[in-house]
Amino acid sequence: MHAWEQIQLTLDYIEEHLDEKLEIENLAKIAALSPFYYQRLFSRLVKKPVVEYIKLRRMAKATEVLLQKDRRILDIALELGFSSHEHFTRTFKDTFDMTPEEYRNSPKSLNRMTKPQLLLKYTLVDEDTPLIADDIILEITRRQIAEPEFYIGLEKKMPVQFVEGLGIESGVDPLDTLWNTFHEQKSTISVLTVGGDELGVSYPCSEEGYFNYFAGAKAECTLAPDGYKIWELPQGDYIVCYFEAENFEALVMDALYKAQQYIYNIWLSNHQLCTEAFCVERYASHNPETTSMEIWLKLLK
Helix, strand or coil: CCHHHHHHHHHHHHHHCCCCCCCHHHHHHHCCCCHHHHHHHHHHHHCCCHHHHHHHHHHHHHHHHCCCCCCCHHHHHHHCCCCCHHHHHHHHHHHHCCCHHHHHHCCCCEECCCCCCCHHHHCCCCCCCCEEECCEEEEEEEEEECCCEEEEEEEEEEEHHHHCCCCCCCEECHHHHHHHHHHHHHCCCCCECCCCCEEEEEEECCCCCEEEEEEEEEECCCCCCCCCEEEEECCEEEEEEEEECCCHHHHHHHHHHHHHHHHHHHHHHHCCCCECCCEEEEECCCCCCCCEEEEEEEECC
């Protein structure tokens, strides 16, 4: 068994036993490693210490369970392995900068710890061949754009650390806020293509330590109305990564992160391909009914 497979066994075990007391010694036995080497290998592959990872996965689970308003917060706290309401509340607030009560009364899209699927780091999928990993289906192909496409929307500057490490740092998701703002205003932008695709684009920012993110929809013109930005998807050859997830939240949080890590860190490297410095998320529509999307990366000549 490969080292990553041993750690994956414990990641799967943790996920199934978040409501129980999880001991390093027991997890190390599952991985057939000493506690010392287990913790070192876990931190190397998962990019988080074991105890920190367990805490963040419990917090991620809490964001789901708290939406069941018929359940007492104390019961949820005990179910997730916390000794008291106070301990749970303190941990939740430290993680998301709001209390469980505040989140329940006014739910927001929160960045949370993603459960890793280490298979995606060590398996090379062929073009046009689906790969099933954990809860996502992923397929990579090539496409060509003969003529530039234009999109109009909103732009936000983001700190680079927003996407560093495993998954996204915990807290309220500012990109979800950007998308919500765009959708509130979308009907007033007369030059948008009816039924056109929507794009989220990450690209370099002139300010060190930041990147720009664009959220918008396909347009019929090349001039943006006042207050909006225009993005040109240039003609050329693209690597396209299509993937699906069980629901929209899993799609834009867990699946998107895993797909980006796979295509950048594994697929492009193994195929010795380089792409331009922007990453396109392409949706039929960026809305809660959507369960599939594509990542488009333009190949350098």
